[in-house]
Amino acid sequence: MTLWVKAQITQIQLWKKNLLYISLKASIDKFIAGQFSKIRIENPYTNTKIQRAYSFVNPPTSNKIEFFITLIKKGQMSQKLLQLKKKQNILISKKSYGFFTLKEILPSKILWMFSTGTAIGPYLSILQEKKDTKKFEKIILVHSVRYFSDLKYLHFIQNIKKIYQKKLIVIITISRERKKNFYYGRIQKLLLNNTLEKNISINMNKENSNIMLCGNPNMVEDLFKILVKKKNMTKNLRKKPGNITRENYW
Ligand SMILES: Cc1cc2nc3c(=O)[nH]c(=O)nc-3n(C[C@H](O)[C@H](O)[C@H](O)COP(=O)(O)OP(=O)(O)OC[C@H]3O[C@@H](n4cnc5c(N)ncnc54)[C@H](O)[C@@H]3O)c2cc1C
Numbered sequence: 001m002t003l004w005v006k007a008q009i010t011q012i013q014l015w016k017k018n019l020l021y022i023s024l025k026a027s028i029d030k031f032i033a034g035q036f037s038k039i040r041i042e043n044p045y046t047n048t049k050i051q052r053a054y055s056f057v058n059p060p061t062s063n064k065i066e067f068f069i070t071l072i073k074k075g076q077m078s079q080k081l082l083q084l085k086k087k088q089n090i091l092i093s094k095k096s097y098g099f100f101t102l103k104e105i106l107p108s109k110i111l112w113m114f115s116t117g118t119a120i121g122p123y124l125s126i127l128q129e130k131k132d133t134k135k136f137e138k139i140i141l142v143h144s145v146r147y148f149s150d151l152k153y154l155h156f157i158q159n160i161k162k163i164y165q166k167k168l169i170v171i172i173t174i175s176r177e178r179k180k181n182f183y184y185g186r187i188q189k190l191l192l193n194n195t196l197e198k199n200i201s202i203n204m205n206k207e208n209s210n211i212m213l214c215g216n217p218n219m220v221e222d223l224f225k226i227l228v229k230k231k232n233m234t235k236n237l238r239k240k241p242g243n244i245t246r247e248n249y250w
Pocket residue numbers: 036052053054055056067068069070071072074075076077078079098117118119121247248249250
């Protein structure tokens with residue numbers, strides 16, 4: 001059973017009509033970068049409770065708990081999150097969950113991190129923490145958004161890139177508008193037509209690469225199928241290590 005603790009909202013900002021940033025202060029157990037937490041909102045007057053999973057954006061070393069959240073039109077939790085104010089209290093799970101962490105991935109030459117929208121969160125946590133990134137010679141972060149205005153962490157990513165320098169390659173693709181210096185189109189297309197590998201002169205194969213997939217389940221499933229078919233890769237399991245580690249947001 002989930003143990004819930006009080007979390008005070010220290011910052012809440014609507015970054016765009018459908019993108020919310022929340023920062024919380026709460027006494028939770030230490031988590032591993034890449035994991036997610038559960039947030040719960042209770043209304044004693046209507047006797048209703050709602051909870052959802054959210055991935056940490058902050059590294060475990062930070063005392064701020066941060067989430068980057070897509071607001072869903074008519075979404076049950078989203079509509080409640082929108083109404084929250086600074087200093088209000090909500091509930092957060094004391095423990096954190098999930099295996100979408102570098103601890104679960106064997107060392108390899110290259111680590112590919114694929115994400116859509118707010119699913120950039122776990123990678124920001126992992127990259128800020130840095131610890132387990134030593135297991136990989138090169139990290140390639142491939143991030144997809146619909147519009148340029150969805151890139152709320154762009155400066156942050158650019159700063160992380162400065163820390164990692166040549167070790168980190170960042171590829172950002174925008175699927176619904178063309179922008180100079182950014183890729184255009186869905187990640188699936190870029191992988192299928194070899195654009196990604198060709199443009200960075202890196203060959204992705206079963207022997208040299210581990211792959212992380214996070215976010216929209218269509219992207220996760222499409223990429224999984226492409227990687228299995230084209231690259232002969234397999235799912236990464238504790239009992240049977242493979243190349244592909246995945247996390248669906250819905
Ligand atoms: C392990 C895990 C980690 C997650 N981490 C995050 C996170 O860090 N940030 C975040 O925004 N969401 C995250 N989610 C999704 C989150 O838990 C909720 O599903 C989301 O906030 C919608 O809740 P809702 O009640 O408003 O929508 P609901 O009324 O439950 O409607 C669900 C529908 O909303 C859509 N949807 C759900 N999540 C998203 C999304 N992120 N982007 C676009 N469409 C979506 C899908 O169509 C889904 O069928 C995570 C989910 C999982 C399982």
